[in-house]
Amino acid sequence: MSLLPWQTGKVIRIVNETSNTRRYWIEVPEMKSFDFEPGQFVTLDLPIHEKPARRQRSYSISSWPDGTNVFELVIVLLEGGAGTTWLFNEVKxxxxxxxxxxxxxxTLPEPIDxxxxxxxxxxxxxxxxxxxxxxxxxxISHQNIYLIFGCRKLGDTLYGKELQExxxxxxxxxxxxxxxxxVVENQDHLIRTGYVHTIYEEIIQSNGSNMGTSDPTSLRPAYFYLCGWKNMIDEAKQRIQALGYDRKLIHQELYG
Structure with a gap:
């Protein structure tokens, strides 16, 4: 299977989402509609190295297919990262x-059962x-959707207001x-502290499954999608399988 050809995108909008994260809207002028499946990514070719393989950086598309020729990326500035440093300092x-x-x-399962x-x-x-x-x-017909997002502090939240609404x-x-x-001084019950792993374990446990059992018939049917840094993904895969889920139900997209 041949690779897709390189195209030219035009940056039409840049917004700071947090102190070290930016949203980039990219238009594809040669296309009437940029079609993709939710969950897919694009690879950028940045002028940061002579060797092509060391110039390329991939980012998941954060917008959804809407029939236009514009897509959005959300990118964090990595300390010492050549690609993100160039994007933040040079791109306008x-x-x-x-x-x-x-x-x-x-991408999403079909059907979402x-x-x-x-x-x-x-x-x-x-x-x-x-x-x-x-x-x-x-x-689209679906069951429950749990979006469990982990970060360090409130100021690091991405798309928080939008997703909360x-x-x-x-x-x-x-x-x-x-x-x-x-640190939550007033112990606001709407603010969860800790790591993502305790959250999905609590949800599974509260919905009647037997944590720690190897009997798959006692588990609520679920698909698990993991996206982030390697340490989080490795631990999540281990914990989810320890609950009794088959690894075939776990899908991952590794960052970094």
Whole structure:
């Protein structure tokens, strides 16, 4: 199978989402509609090295297919990262970026006949924002959707207000952020502290499954999608399988 050709995208908007995270809207002028499946990514070719393989950086698409020729990326500035340093310091609205895509098979199951656990850290939320809006916009039949987002502090939250409002409107969708380094003086029950792993374990346990059992008949049907850094994904895979789920139900997109 041959690779998709390189295309030229035009950066039409840049917005700071947090102190070290930016949203980039990229238009594809040569296309009327940039079509992709939620969960896919694009690869950018950045002028940061002579060797092509060391110039390329891949980012999940954080927007959803809407019939336009514009897609969105959310990118975190990595300390010492050549690619993100160049994007943050050099790229301005109106600039062009060579890209290839859409790419990847980290996409929704068909049909969505089980609960979906979207488990992510940092900008790993991008594909799940895309998937969630796509499901709800098109009234795709689904079970419960749990978007469990982990970051350090409240100020690191990505798309927080948007996803919180969406969860208030749609009963089948729960947005659950948790903060590993946030101090909550008033113990606000709406603010979860800790790591993502305790959250999905609590949900599974509270819905009648037997934690620690090897009997798959006692587990609620679910698909698990993981996106973020390797340590989180490795631990999540271990914990989910320890609950009794088959590894075939676990899908992952690794960052870094």
């Amino acid at each position: 609205e109106g600039d062009e970026l060579p890209f290839r895509g859409p790419l990847g098979k980290f 089980r609960d979906l656990f979207f488990i992510c850290t940092g900008t790993g939320i991008a594909p799940f924002r895309s998937m969630t809006h796509h499901i709800l916009n098109h009234n 969406l969860s208030q409107k749609v009963t089948s969708f729960q947005y659950i952020p948790t903060y590993s380094r946030e």
